[in-house]
Amino acid sequence: MENIRSRPSISELAEQAFGRNVRSNRVAAGLTQAELAERLTSLGLQMRQSMIAKLERGARPTSVGEISVLSTALAVPAATLLSTDEMIPSDVTVLLEMRRSAVQVANALEDLIEQSRHISEGIDIKRALLVSSVSLYDKTLAIVSENRGVDWLASQGMDNTPLAGQDPRFVALGAYGENPGPEDEYVLAHLKTSPRPVSKTK
Structure with a gap:
């Protein structure tokens, strides 16, 4: 042999x-x-x-x-x-080894593609959450600024600058240009219908 x-x-x-x-x-x-x-x-x-x-x-x-x-x-x-x-190759054994090697590479590539798909889906979900969070903050900030005034915000160590003006990452990461989700709309509607404070700082 x-x-x-x-x-x-x-x-x-x-x-x-x-x-x-x-x-x-x-x-x-x-x-x-x-x-x-x-x-x-x-x-x-x-x-x-x-x-x-x-x-x-x-x-x-x-x-x-x-x-x-x-x-x-x-x-x-x-x-x-x-x-x-x-x-x-000198015999079929080498061919079988070649085929096994190709199958292993194909399996590894398939696994990598599957991982990439999950990563891509995760990024899309996180970006959607970011869009919703930023939109909710900016709209809530506008409502608070209108109700309590910029001076009150300043007394709390804040101003009425949207997140885009505070951190450019929010624009780069695609947080602008989308509408808020239904849960955010509910919160905003509640804020808009809440009674205003008796005195409002000018």
Whole structure:
């Protein structure tokens, strides 16, 4: 029976495909390994010719940052270097592993989308509450200011400035431009029908 350890893993196959892509694009650009190393150094990536040789053999893992600089040096998209079109698995076991890996990524992406949906719904709810709260405050403030006067508000350490004028966040967060909810309208109606104080500060 074939030793499982002799079979290349998906990561090893990907590294080999990446190395072949680097080599083919380097040759197409008319660069030697040493010249590519010099170009990488000029872009801020220290990589000797021997390191490039190992990379092209698929014997050296490559970071995301290195892939980005390599694509710039070779004047090709990173996706071109990452292409796995030439990955030819030796048996069905590798195909099954690839499918399992793809399913895992799909599941993770699906979970992330679901979380994002809940987060988006939560933001919408919070924004609706903010709109209602700010609208209620501003309208109540106007009623109190009309009934008791700005001097009374000042004696309480307040003025008749709406929240938009007190804190710009309320505008940035979308708290203006909407109508208050039914509960807010009930409170406002109660305030408007309440008897005014006997004396009103002018």
